[in-house]
Amino acid sequence: MTDKNVHVALTFDYDAMSVWIGSIGATSPSMVSRGEFGAIAVRRVLRLLEERKIRATFFVPGHTAKAFPQTVVDIAANGHEIGHHGWVHENPVSMSPDEERRIMEKGLEVLDTVAGIRPVGYRSPAWDNSPNTIPLLLEYGFRYESSLMGDEYEAYWCRIGDTWNTTDEWKFGKPVDLVELPVSWMLDDFPHFELIVGANSGNKNPRDLLQVWIDEFDYLYDRIGTGIFNVTMHPQTIGRGARMLVLEGLIDHIQGKNGVTFGTCADYAEKWRVGKSPSLPRDAVG
Numbered sequence: 001m002t003d004k005n006v007h008v009a010l011t012f013d014y015d016a017m018s019v020w021i022g023s024i025g026a027t028s029p030s031m032v033s034r035g036e037f038g039a040i041a042v043r044r045v046l047r048l049l050e051e052r053k054i055r056a057t058f059f060v061p062g063h064t065a066k067a068f069p070q071t072v073v074d075i076a077a078n079g080h081e082i083g084h085h086g087w088v089h090e091n092p093v094s095m096s097p098d099e100e101r102r103i104m105e106k107g108l109e110v111l112d113t114v115a116g117i118r119p120v121g122y123r124s125p126a127w128d129n130s131p132n133t134i135p136l137l138l139e140y141g142f143r144y145e146s147s148l149m150g151d152e153y154e155a156y157w158c159r160i161g162d163t164w165n166t167t168d169e170w171k172f173g174k175p176v177d178l179v180e181l182p183v184s185w186m187l188d189d190f191p192h193f194e195l196i197v198g199a200n201s202g203n204k205n206p207r208d209l210l211q212v213w214i215d216e217f218d219y220l221y222d223r224i225g226t227g228i229f230n231v232t233m234h235p236q237t238i239g240r241g242a243r244m245l246v247l248e249g250l251i252d253h254i255q256g257k258n259g260v261t262f263g264t265c266a267d268y269a270e271k272w273r274v275g276k277s278p279s280l281p282r283d284a285v286g
Contacts, residue, residue: 004259005226007268008217009181010056010247011146012045013123013234014038014075015089018063022089023126024196034194034236039068041239046078048244052251057265059085059123059146062110069114076115081264083121084108084142092130100132104140121265123147127183134158137178144179144269146230150281151182153220153227155269157278172286175278179269181230186216188232193243210246214253221257228268229254 013019017035020026049056058075060082065072076082086092087103087110095103111117122137124147137145137158150156158180161173185191192209195202217229231250238247254260280286 003225004221004257006221006229006257006260007227007271008229008254008260008262009231009265009268010049010054010251010262011123011230011232011265012042012056012058012238013085013232014042014058014060014064014072015085015125015234016061016064016067016236018061018086018089019125019234022061022063022086023091037240038064038234038236039071041235041237042068042071042075044239044244045235045247046074046080048248048251049080050078052255052262054251054255054262055079055081055264055267056262057081057083057121059083059121060111061085061087061089061125062107063088065110065114072111072115076117081121081266082111082115082117082119083123083146083265084111084119085123086125089125091126091128092124092133093128095130097130097132100130101136104136108140120144121146121181121269123183134160134176134178138176142178144181144265146181146183146265148180149182149184150180152184153224153229154182155228155272156180156182156281159280172280172284175280177278179272181228181265181269183230183232184216186212187230189237189243189246190232190234193237193240194234206242206246210249213246213250217250217254221260225259230265 016038120143122145127147157175158178159173163171191201
């Protein structure tokens with residue numbers, strides 16, 4: 001018997017060309033072509049997940065689904081979850097409320113048209129939410145979102161109406177019926193590997209990141225013993241050569257440990273909900 005209860009969510013932001021077009025604003029065919037490799041990498045990732053009998057979550061922009069529809073169909077056909085990830089990797093903070101609504105609807109429409117999917121989960125491109133994002137997700141019936149960083153290994157309830165400024169105290173808003181599965185830049189492959197000129201990122205040793213991820217998992221498993229290990233990867237990034245060995249090495253380290261389950265974000269969010277109702281975080285003053 002074991003008292004461990006750790007859920008491992010391998011998540012893949014299948015951005016393809018959209019991240020370079022929407023977030024980076026690239027006009028170079030060479031830079032945009034990095035995203036084209038994403039379709040090749042998805043095939044590699046799917047083969048590995050099938051071999052290891054692991055279900056994962058793929059957050060897919062509508063732009064990617066239209067460019068590479070068969071890969072998205074195959075992701076779903078292999079039993080993996082597909083979540084909403086915008087249209088062309090736009091940052092919601094830069095949008096008006098009407099624009100954000102239009103992008104939300106466009107992403108939903110494309111995923112339905114391409115793969116017959118109505119996602120229950122959302123991850124914001126660039127991990128940025130606007131003040132309108134959570135109300136919009138509630139309106140469209142989402143069950144969880146995964147873009148915030150208010151915890152490390154534990155889910156929590158999203159809120160609307162947090163207020164802050166430089167002179168008054170922080171005020172927590174109202175907890176709502178939307179589960180947050182927090183993310184972390186420590187558990188993201190993109191800043192470690194993707195070289196962007198002028199940015200402090202890219203082309204770092206894959207083995208260094210593998211050790212960081214192993215250490216992060218071990219802290220959760222050994223010191224806490226319960227929660228979600230939510231790793232964010234990008235097929236075009238993790239799917240290249242030696243970097244695939246990082247993913248394989250992480251799975252090797254984790255798989256087979258007592259009390260550990262690999263599964264989708266939706267699986268964990270629904271299990272976490274049982275017996276709970278929206279509330280503020282522990283120690284928070286309402």
